[in-house]
Amino acid sequence: MTDGPDISVKLGNLNLKNPVMTASGTFGYGKEFDSVIDLNRLGGIVVKGISLKPMPGNPPPRIVETPAGMLNAIGLANLGIDGFLKEKLPFLKTLDTKTIVNIYGHSIDEYAELAGVLKGVDGVDAVEINISCPNVDKGGLVFGKDPEVSARVTEAVAGNTDKPVIVKLTPNVSEITVLAKAVEQAGADCISLINTLTGMAIDIETGKPKLGNVSGGLSGPAIKPVALHMVYQAAKAVKIPVIGIGGIMTAEDAIEFLIAGASAVQVGTANFVNPKASIDIIDGLIKYCERKGIGSIQEITGSINVDK
Amino acid sequence: MTDGPDISVKLGNLNLKNPVMTASGTFGYGKEFDSVIDLNRLGGIVVKGISLKPMPGNPPPRIVETPAGMLNAIGLANLGIDGFLKEKLPFLKTLDTKTIVNIYGHSIDEYAELAGVLKGVDGVDAVEINISCPNVDKGGLVFGKDPEVSARVTEAVAGNTDKPVIVKLTPNVSEITVLAKAVEQAGADCISLINTLTGMAIDIETGKPKLGNVSGGLSGPAIKPVALHMVYQAAKAVKIPVIGIGGIMTAEDAIEFLIAGASAVQVGTANFVNPKASIDIIDGLIKYCERKGIGSIQEITGSINVDK
Amino acid sequence: MIEKLCKILSNNQVAPDTYLIRFSSPEIASEAVPGQFVMLRINEGFDPSLRRPFSICGVEGEDVVKILYKVVGKGTKGLTYKDAGDSISVLGPLGKGFSTPDPLKENFLVAGGIGIAPLLFLYQKNKSAKIHFLSGFRTSGEIIDPGTAGFDAEHMIATDDGSAGYDGRVTGLLAEKLEQYKPDDTCVYTCGPHPMLKAVRDECLKNNVPCQVSMETFMACGLGACQGCVVKSDLTAVKTPYLHVCKEGPVFDMNNIDWESK
Amino acid sequence: MIEKLCKILSNNQVAPDTYLIRFSSPEIASEAVPGQFVMLRINEGFDPSLRRPFSICGVEGEDVVKILYKVVGKGTKGLTYKDAGDSISVLGPLGKGFSTPDPLKENFLVAGGIGIAPLLFLYQKNKSAKIHFLSGFRTSGEIIDPGTAGFDAEHMIATDDGSAGYDGRVTGLLAEKLEQYKPDDTCVYTCGPHPMLKAVRDECLKNNVPCQVSMETFMACGLGACQGCVVKSDLTAVKTPYLHVCKEGPVFDMNNIDWESK
Ligand SMILES: Cc1cc2nc3c(=O)[nH]c(=O)nc-3n(C[C@H](O)[C@H](O)[C@H](O)COP(=O)(O)OP(=O)(O)OC[C@H]3O[C@@H](n4cnc5c(N)ncnc54)[C@H](O)[C@@H]3O)c2cc1C
Ligand SMILES: Cc1cc2nc3c(=O)[nH]c(=O)nc-3n(C[C@H](O)[C@H](O)[C@H](O)COP(=O)(O)OP(=O)(O)OC[C@H]3O[C@@H](n4cnc5c(N)ncnc54)[C@H](O)[C@@H]3O)c2cc1C
Ligand SMILES: Cc1cc2nc3c(=O)[nH]c(=O)nc-3n(C[C@H](O)[C@H](O)[C@H](O)COP(=O)(O)O)c2cc1C
Ligand SMILES: Cc1cc2nc3c(=O)[nH]c(=O)nc-3n(C[C@H](O)[C@H](O)[C@H](O)COP(=O)(O)O)c2cc1C
Ligand code: FES
Ligand code: FES
16 A cells, blocks of 8 residues: 555644644653664654752652553652753754643743743744643642642743643543633643552551552543543534543554544553553554544544444 | 541531442442442442433443453443432432432533422432533533533532532633632532543454443542542632542552541542442451551541641 | 352363353252353452353263353463363353243254353253254354354354355344244244344344344343443333343343444 | 463472472563563462562573562462463563572571572573572471482571581581681672571671572562662662662662661
């Protein structure tokens, strides 16, 4: 076959060669997977969450496995924006894929400042805002749980950047649609969801939490049904493109998210289980389109049939 | 050994011979498991959710398996309170265990009416209020997502019953502690959590949701970390006893919930995987107490050690 | 009915993607009637976690129970990893089986693919009755030969592609056969994929022949507790809108099912 | 480094709860250095889902890689179900191994229980060096005999309960031996449970002997990407507060680790 299906996607003005990105925190800064897969095949790489200053992260243990999933409490350990630009971006720039920088701040000002530092930086194709972290100004309440605060973070970043802005939503809320609409109105070009569900595990011999940080974020196949439902709801609620995340291990999983309304997906925990997962998913998407006679993968987005 | 550990627990004025109940909707009306286990060994049986009138439930498919879990959209099918009292309660009364009636209404009045019907009824040891269902008066919004409405449902039931009132919380909220405190103040004698997380699954061949009802409730080991964390948070927030539910498959799981702050547990999806799960858990709790030299199981509740 | 760890005696491939597993359970072997099923726990982990339902396809002597299964997904795939000597957790026998064939009637057993399983047991238990065993497969390569599964059942075969036996669907073969007998003297027992069951039912309806159908749905408990396994009922025949396949079935009178829904 | 399905050549029990698995991987066999590890995917399902890390305990010829593992939970239990002929997904070799023993020095390999695994490989690759192989077990019944795993390593055994060899902990045996040599002429390589590593380190510190420790933590990626596998570093020796066991380790200079935290 000379003409395969067109699997490129447009997320506003961010064009990806295919809808498969790797999720923040699960793929380092790309380089870590260089010897296992051809990074140039990826639709995009979302790097580990970056803050203004370097952060050491949480005390160990930082991860614990759970049935069909894992809890992590890495504590957003990272080398800071300056370190990232100096040590990590140059390698990413050599790749034929998009680099999306996931950022987080401890205050709205920090988010704005981070956006400012990235303004005009060559090789950074989009900014993804992680709003699932504690807001120091509000006594540690998670930004993303409050639609209004989330909107203000979005505004602050959107007003200070020349890059497409993706807002990454937390699933630990009552109404994902309210949050999705709030950040859409505040200027998000795109939303991505879900971040991890909050969870914990206890060692019954010692009575201690299994994570050094007491609680952590649940990811992996266990959360896929929850993620899929939130993506379905969010995609109906907003007009901007939606990126589906949560427990995507196979092409079949990715297709479910596209059908539910996502325009692209991010692959997280799967990278640990199968370091080639993202490539396998891209291959699987192509096969699916071919088998179903789908000319462009964008046709799948939101094609869910809910007639009872 | 003549004197085993004391595994009885007190939930306010509801005394259970052990902390293990079977969760609503996963154990029918008890009778279904009669030939597989000795029902008299159970701490309690929470029956399938009962409404004023018989309800047919949702169109099939009603269940779909997911990694380490399942989605259900039974649609609260039940034979109605009158049918329950006539056809199901007599058998439950012959058992040496506690019967807890899980109730749900489509309006606050219906909840109150249900409580009224159960008032003084012999053989009903407690009422568990399921607030994870759509409120017809509020355009189908789930009662339990709104702390204020949840409080009013609690008041309506508590003011119209002579039984201990357990309020069963939905996990699909931003702050479980707000909900927990609201129903405590409104007169709940006890809270139980979690009900299922909302989720969905899609058949990629047909593009249709795998559940007749589009979305459903996720249960099983997949949700245990989320449930455990919410129980931990809720137990710190309220003074009334907490019943832990969510993905409890083994005695080890049950002990985690007790350590996190639960005074008792309910076993749900595990009954499908291992119909003897509840009995195995009771046996495991006894062994754990013996091995650890714990005289009364109540000592475990809330014994979590979070010194970092 | 029991829930027990049973010793596996053998677990061998008998046709493409099709295996026969034999395990020891005196309780089930003595109690089970054709059409009943068991729920098997596939593994110790929780993916998959729910038990899988399988019809009993036969018993041997006092304590051997046989299951014929086709690999369609991760549960059935997992089952193929079990070896003789391993143990497996079995819950059963469950559900309501076929009513016993009338020895004075012409009894048609109509199987579609792996749906042959419960009908083999029905055949085994009713050798003295007049049995016509018809089974349909997509193609000759997929034929499940009762002989390889240890049964002496003789069956008339239909293949959709005509590569063996009757050329066409098994319902075509059934139609031909039914013509030869009086409706009052005939009875049909069937199991197979849903569209095939519907076609058999249409044929029986047309010919005015009674028909018992073994249905399949997803199941969680198998005990009538979860209400997950329902099919829509025909409200002109049944009072409740849904029927529980695990408890009121899996075998139903064809008239009790709403064949238009689904 | 590769990620590939590798053919299993054998998987046999060699001591109580302890198995030796051999698989074919020319890439890993040629590339691996002692102390490096691989991540194995246990099964197709997702419970467990994360890969499990295992030290390479040896290679045979050009393409056989050997892992010695102890059953402690569902992952290692699942591994025992693999048979010769099955395939297993292997990622590796990963991490930084031991530095090569100085042929002019007295090299002490100190193993605790299953911690013997990477030290066997170190021994195998450095037969010309002066090696003292000490290994400790709780009791004689738990001794892992290198011979049964196909190694000719001779080791001095210590058992906590004195049921075989030296009566006491392996660190006691080490202390006795270290007395016989000058600190400058000695080097220690160790792997085992955390408390034992700490005791070995204390002994080395006391005797002023350099020591390389192979550490264990939970791991998700094994590639330095997730930052899940950290241990606290000794900030007087290292600039960053945490060290990644999968990338900067699993073998560390004892001085780089903060032994007071856990
Ligand atoms: C009462 C009863 C008796 C049965 N007897 C037999 C038997 O004797 N031999 C046999 O091989 N199978 C039998 N089945 C079907 C068997 O239970 C399923 O094939 C099995 O559960 C599939 O599990 P899996 O994990 O391999 O497939 P999954 O991964 O769960 O599913 C694979 C595919 O099969 C479909 N599927 C799964 N379960 C069912 C079901 N219950 N009905 C329809 N489609 C389904 C799924 O939609 C999916 O497309 C019976 C089912 C019932 C309800
Ligand atoms: C670099 C490295 C090399 C290793 N080499 C070997 C080896 O050669 N042979 C071998 O048998 N094992 C080795 N291990 C340990 C092995 O990875 C674990 O025993 C295994 O992952 C346990 O998996 P499981 O599912 O059986 O146990 P789980 O069910 O995950 O856990 C069972 C018990 O073991 C504990 N545990 C699990 N993993 C670890 C760990 N990484 N560190 C400490 N405690 C743990 C858990 O807390 C739990 O109490 C190595 C670990 C690392 C990090
Ligand atoms: C180890 C780990 C680290 C993560 N770090 C980040 C992060 O820094 N920023 C962020 O937005 N999300 C982070 N996430 C969340 C993932 O990007 C993703 O949203 C989540 O894991 C759900 O997807 P999955 O189930 O495919 O893993 C992290 C997840 C894991 C497992
Ligand atoms: C099939 C099914 C039916 C259920 N029906 C009810 C119900 O009627 N009322 C209710 O309060 N909870 C119901 N639940 C929720 C369970 O009681 C329990 O809260 C939930 O499943 C989480 O526990 P688990 O993971 O142990 O199953 C149902 C759950 C399942 C799986
Ligand atoms: S499978 Fe649970 S009621 Fe039928
Ligand atoms: S295991 Fe992922 S960084 Fe070490």
